[in-house]
Amino acid sequence: MNPLLVEMGQQAKKAANLLRKTKTNQKNQALLAMEQALYEQETAILAANATDIENAKEKGLATPMIERLTLSPERIKGMADSIRQIAQLPDPVGQIEEMNTSPDGLLIGKQRVPLGVIGIIYESRPNVTADAAALCFKSGNAVILRGGKEALASNQAILKALQAALVSVNLPKETIQLITDPSRELAGEFMRMNDYLDCLIPRGGAGLIQNVMRNATVPVIETGVGNCHLYVDQTADLAMATRILVNAKCDHPSVCNAIENLLVHAAVAEEFLPVFAEALAPYQVEIRGDEATRAILPSAVPATEADYDTEFLDFILAVKVVSDYDAAIEHIETHSTGHSEIIVTDDYQIAQNFLADIDAAAVYVNASSRFTDGGCFGLGGEIGISTQKLHARGPMGLKELTSYKYIVLGEGQIRGTTGE
Structure with missing residues (x-):
């Protein structure tokens, strides 16, 4: 094991x-100090970010990647606001969730406890450095961060501000640490730090997440690739469907809760497809459609089967006309990554069927998938969107970064011989 990783662990x-x-009040004091430190170090953080952006452009990174990398005073304010909101949330650590009396008179309860040391591997979003650090800290966990090399200067500048805040309230700066060596070899060792990491959370694209799932020996919480669908039912309010589609695809296409697939019931395809195409035109969205879609929208690019499995994270949309509700469900079951799925319908029973039929972390009726977010769900922020079913699912906030232990209170009870 690399000596640097051992020391960090x-x-x-x-x-x-x-x-x-x-205590909770000291953690909240530290979080408010972090919020203030981001404002105080804003100039240094933006200067570091400018260096990262310049390097990214020189290396020819795609526009969506550069957009994800870019910080601004508004985004720094967003990071600071998120930290303040986390400070205002209830502390899950120490909460007693259950307390029951056993036949032997024992009081047996479940108490929330931190996971311990969390490792996080993520890509180009420097705001993750602040969000992840604050969530792990409030939930009582130390964290070791490993961001992408394209955001290294930004991440270091943010870390410096956060660690200074910790020291200002007499907490160790090693509560939040950052791996600055971008080598793959070191990343591989990080994934196998079983003696020091209690869990590992990857946050990024499909390649990063699958690499971690394949190579880590530390327990992994899988955060989701978002191959999200919007199904427009035959009873849908088409104006509503258009608003939701534009928001879910174009508001922020490089995030995992943006939709990548549009399914349209054949009964409304002739009317709806030209309307949505016109609405997407200002955003220059490339439409990749099946044969039925292209018959209505000749400008659409032929879709391949692989397109329906792709998280584009870009202004690209795969479109398919489906014969009925069952065909839409079959398509989603085949191609979904279990992140967020939407139906637009005016039929109550169809809406209820969709909620029951779709197995995903978030299922929407007549609303945009862009709400799949810790802040929107009242969690303050999120460490990621879990698409697995064990331990945590959906936006992972403070509670999802804790486990529990049983506490047992007695008055001298002993267990009798059972013959076993």
Whole structure:
């Protein structure tokens, strides 16, 4: 094991042991200090980000990647606001979720406890550095971050501000650490730090997530690739469907809760397809359609089967005309990544069927998938969107970064011989 990782792991374990006993008011004080530190270090953070952007452009990174990388005063304010909101949320650590009396008179309860040391591997979004650090900290966990090399200067500048805030309230700066060596070899070792990491959370595209799932020996919480669908039913309010489609596709196409697939009931395809194409035209969205779609929209590019499995993270939309509701469900079941799925319909029973039929982390009726977000769900922020079913599912906030232990209170009880 690389000596640097061993040292970081040891420091994180020590910090985690202290943090799990740290009172809520001190954690909140530290979070408010982090918020202030981001504003105080805004000039330095933006300067570091400008360096990252310049390097990214020189390397020919795609426009969506550069957009994800870019910080601004507004985005720094968003990071600071998220930290303040996290400070205002209830602390899950120490909460007693259940307390029951056993036949032996024992009081047996479940108490929320931190996971311990969390490792996070993510890509080009420097705001993840602040969001992840704040969520892990409030939930009582130390964290070791490993961001993408394209955001290294930005991440270091943000880390400097956050660590200064910790020190200002007499907490160890090693509570939040950042791996600055971008090598794949070191990343591989990081995924196998079983002696120090209690869990590992990847946050990024399909390649990153699958690499971690294949190579990590540390327990992994899988965050989701978002191959999200919008199905326009034959009873849909088409004006509503258009508004939802434009928001879900074009508001922020490079995020996992943007839709990538549009399914349209054949009964409304002739009317709806030209309307939505016109609405998407200002955004220069490339429409990739099946034969039925192209018959109505000749400008559409022929869709391949692979297109229906692709998280584009760009102004590209795969479109298919389906014969009925069952065909839409079959398509979603075949291609969905279990992130967020939408139906637009005026039929109550169809809406209820969709909620029952679709197995995803978030299922929407007549609303945009862009709401699949920790802030929108009242969690303050999120460490990621989990598409797995064990431990956590959907936006992962404070509670999802904790586990529990049983606490047992007695009055001298002993267990009798059972013959086993």
